Amino acid sequence: MNVRPYAPGDWERLCVIHDAARLYELQAAGLTDAFLSLAMTAENEGLFNGRVYVAELYGKVQGFVAFTQAELTWLYVDPGQLRQGIGRQLLRAAIAACDGNLTTEVLVGNEAALALYLGEGFTILRRADGKLAGHEAFAASGYVLQRVASEQGAAPPCSSPEHRAFDFWIGEWNVAGADGKLAGTNSIQRELGGCVLHERYATARGYVGESFNVYDASRQLWHQTWVDSAGLLLVLEGGVRAGNMVLEGQTMDPGGKSTKHRITWTPGADGSVRQFWETTDANGEWVVAFDGRYTRR
Numbered sequence: 001m002n003v004r005p006y007a008p009g010d011w012e013r014l015c016v017i018h019d020a021a022r023l024y025e026l027q028a029a030g031l032t033d034a035f036l037s038l039a040m041t042a043e044n045e046g047l048f049n050g051r052v053y054v055a056e057l058y059g060k061v062q063g064f065v066a067f068t069q070a071e072l073t074w075l076y077v078d079p080g081q082l083r084q085g086i087g088r089q090l091l092r093a094a095i096a097a098c099d100g101n102l103t104t105e106v107l108v109g110n111e112a113a114l115a116l117y118l119g120e121g122f123t124i125l126r127r128a129d130g131k132l133a134g135h136e137a138f139a140a141s142g143y144v145l146q147r148v149a150s151e152q153g154a155a156p157p158c159s160s161p162e163h164r165a166f167d168f169w170i171g172e173w174n175v176a177g178a179d180g181k182l183a184g185t186n187s188i189q190r191e192l193g194g195c196v197l198h199e200r201y202a203t204a205r206g207y208v209g210e211s212f213n214v215y216d217a218s219r220q221l222w223h224q225t226w227v228d229s230a231g232l233l234l235v236l237e238g239g240v241r242a243g244n245m246v247l248e249g250q251t252m253d254p255g256g257k258s259t260k261h262r263i264t265w266t267p268g269a270d271g272s273v274r275q276f277w278e279t280t281d282a283n284g285e286w287v288v289a290f291d292g293r294y295t296r297r
Contacts, residue, residue, distance in 0.1 A: 001055055001056065001057050001085070001086065001089055002055070002056040002057075003053055003054070003055050003056075003089055003090060003093045004053065004054060004056070005051070005052070005053055005054075006052035006053065006054050006064065007054075010054050010061050010064075013054075013060070013061040014038060014054070014061070014064050015037065015038045015039055016078075017061070017062070017063060017064065017076050017077065017078045018037075018038035018064075018074075018076050019037050019038060020078065020079050020080075021076040021077060021078065021079055022035060022036075022038075022076065023035050024079050025107060025110055025113070026107075028107070028109040028110050028111070028270070028271075029107040029108060029109035029110060029140065030109065031107070031132065031138055031140060033138070034132050034135045034137075034138040034140075036134065036135055041134050044134065045073075045133070045134045046073065047066050047073075047074060048066070049066075049068065049073075050066060050067050050068035050069070050071075050073070051066070051067060051068075051094075051097065052064060052065070052066045052074075053065050053066075053090060053093050053094065053097075055077075055086050055089055055090050057081065057084065057086060062077060062078045062081045062084075062086050063075075063076060063077035063078060063081070063086040063087060063090055064076060064090065065090040065091065065093065065094050067094040067097070067098065067102070069098055069099060069100065070098075070100065070101065070102065070103065071102065071103050071104065072091070072094055072102055072103070072104040073104075075087060075090060075091060075094075075104075075113075077090075082112075082269060083243050083267075083269075087113075087116055088116060088119075088120065088161075091116065091117070091120055092120065095120065095121075095147065098149070099149065100149050101146055101147065101148050101149050102122075102146070102147045102149070103125075103144065103145065103146045103147075104117065104122070104144075104145050105128070105133075105142045105143065105144055105145070106142055106143045106145060107140060107141070107142045108127070108140075108141040108142055108143065110271075111270065111271020111272075111296055112267075112269065112270070112271050114143065114271070115167060115168050115170065115171070115267075115271065117145050117147075118145075118167065118170060119164045119167030119168070119170070120147070120164070121147045121148075121159065121194075122145040122146060122147045123145065123146060123147075123148075124143050124144070124145055125143075125144045125145060125146050126143075126144050127141060127142070127143055127144075128141065128142055128143070128144050129141045157193055157194070157195060158193065158194050158195035158215070159194070160217075162215055162217070162220070163194075163195070163215045163217075165215070165222070165239070165240050165245065166197055166213060166215075166222065166245050166265075167190075168265075168267040168273060169188050169197065169245070169265055169267075169273055169294075170188050170189065170190060170197065171187075171188060171294075171296050172185075172186075172187050172296065172297045173185065173186045173187070173188070173273070173294040173295065173296060173297060174294070174295050174296075174297050175201075175275075175292045175293070175294055176292060176293050176295070177290070177291070177292055178288075178291040178292075182204075183203065183290075183292060184201055184202055184203035184204070184207075185201070185202055185203075185297070186199060186200070186201045186202075186294065187199070187200045187201075188200075195214060195215075196212055196213065196214050197212070197213040197214070198210070198211075198212060198213075199211040199212075199213065199226075201228075206229070207228065207229055207230065208228065208229045209226060209227065209228030209229065209232075210226070210227060210228070211224050211225060211226040211227070212224070212225050220239075221237050221238060221239050222237065222238055222239050222240075222245065222247060223235075223236070223237050224236040224237070224247050232251070233251075234249055234251060234261060235249050236248060236249040236261065236263060237249065243266075243267070244264050244265060244266045244267075245264070245265040246262065246263070246264045246265075247262075247263050248260070248261065248262045248263075249261050259279050259280055260279065260280040260286075261277070261278070261279050261289075262277075262278045262279075262286070263275065263276070263277045263278075264276045264278075271295075271296060272293055272294055272295050272296075273293070273294040274291075274292070274293055274294070275290065275291075275292045275293075275294065276288070276290075276291050276292075277289040277290040277291070277292075
């Protein structure tokens with residue numbers, strides 16, 4: 001992937017990317033009727049008031065970011081090229097080019113974008129309810145986010161892409177089972193200086209469990225320790241496989257029988273997360289223990 005400054009020859013490609021991605025963004029926010037093309041909005045909304053970078057992949061521009069020293073104003077990726085790190089690389093390029101704090105806004109409902117920004121060190125300052133920027137005939141709600149610049153340009157601890165590979169799981173969630181019924185709620189928050197993901201799960205029946213998740217840079221793998229109100233201790237380790245987080249481990253019952261566990265977390269394009277938990281049966285065959293879908297509360 002190559003991130004470089006915008007050139008006039010990129011304009012037509014930017015229009016294609018923006019118009020497809022903007023429509024997707026507005027659909028998620030319930031504002032489809034507010035769509036305006038890039039050709040209609042670029043000048044009034046100041047696309048070129050600051051710097052514009054583009055990302056090339058497979059010999060073609062697949063995304064772009066626009067920003068000033070204090071604000072990130074545009075970030076769009078071709079919807080057909082999502083989940084390839086294009087948006088993240090563009091965002092990091094903008095962060096590296098800015099000397100101080102950086103703010104941006106995300107429409108309520110754009111969960112994928114929100115997760116991206118939170119994963120790159122932004123925090124939510126407030127929710128803003130008002131008019132849609134650039135199309136004030138429509139009411140809209142969004143989050144105002146800010147990223148505070150690191151002192152002396154030093155990267156904060158646990159800020160590498162490997163440390164942030166599980167950030168798509170961060171949030172406040174409703175968890176539904178395979179039947180679509182609510183199974184419980186889950187809260188996953190970054191703690192201890194951003195180095196640990198702390199999970200807190202609960203059901204209406206009184207069952208609760210917690211896990212600590214950390215990237216072990218010395219072994220280059222992710223580690224999870226889970227404990228719950230039923231007395232289970234589950235230790236899992238693994239990492240990213242084809243865009244999914246896959247952790248595996250083993251438990252032993254009092255009689256000495258071992259059971260293997262494999263849990264796969266898959267981020268959805270709509271901001272949801274699938275958690276697919278498999279265990280081995282008496283014959284050593286993999287069977288489904290839980291198939292859950294996370295949606296934000």
